[in-house]
Amino acid sequence: MSRIQRETDDLPVVGVSELVELLRGALRRDWGEVRVEGEVASLYRSRLGHIYFDLKDERAILRAVLFRGAQLELEPGFEPREGMLVRARGVL
Numbered sequence: 529m530s531r532i533q534r535e536t537d538d539l540p541v542v543g544v545s546e547l548v549e550l551l552r553g554a555l556r557r558d559w560g561e562v563r564v565e566g567e568v569a570s571l572y573r574s575r576l577g578h579i580y581f582d583l584k585d586e587r588a589i590l591r592a593v594l595f596r597g598a599q600l601e602l603e604p605g606f607e608p609r610e611g612m613l614v615r616a617r618g619v620l
Contacts, residue, residue: 555620562620564590565614566583566584567611567612567613568581568613569582570582571609579608592616594608
């Protein structure tokens with residue numbers, strides 16, 4: 529029987545949004561800003577100008593977004609493309 533079905537233990541029950549906020553706080557506190565290297569995949573440009581994509585390596589995928597305003601910090605002429613190996617900087 530899974531923990532979801534059984535509430536006889538002493539584990540606290542939290543809502544989804546509360547858990548996400550706890551995780552977000554822990555990641556920012558423990559990691560802050562990070563740099564990561566990976567291959568661009570599943571690139572999508574929104575009509576508002578944001579770029580959504582995955583960064584992947586041979587074992588994992590990390591979803592990412594490059595907001596329109598942050599694109600001003602990129603090298604002039606840089607355009608992310610599917611399959612491109614990049615180093616990205618951001619917050620988790």
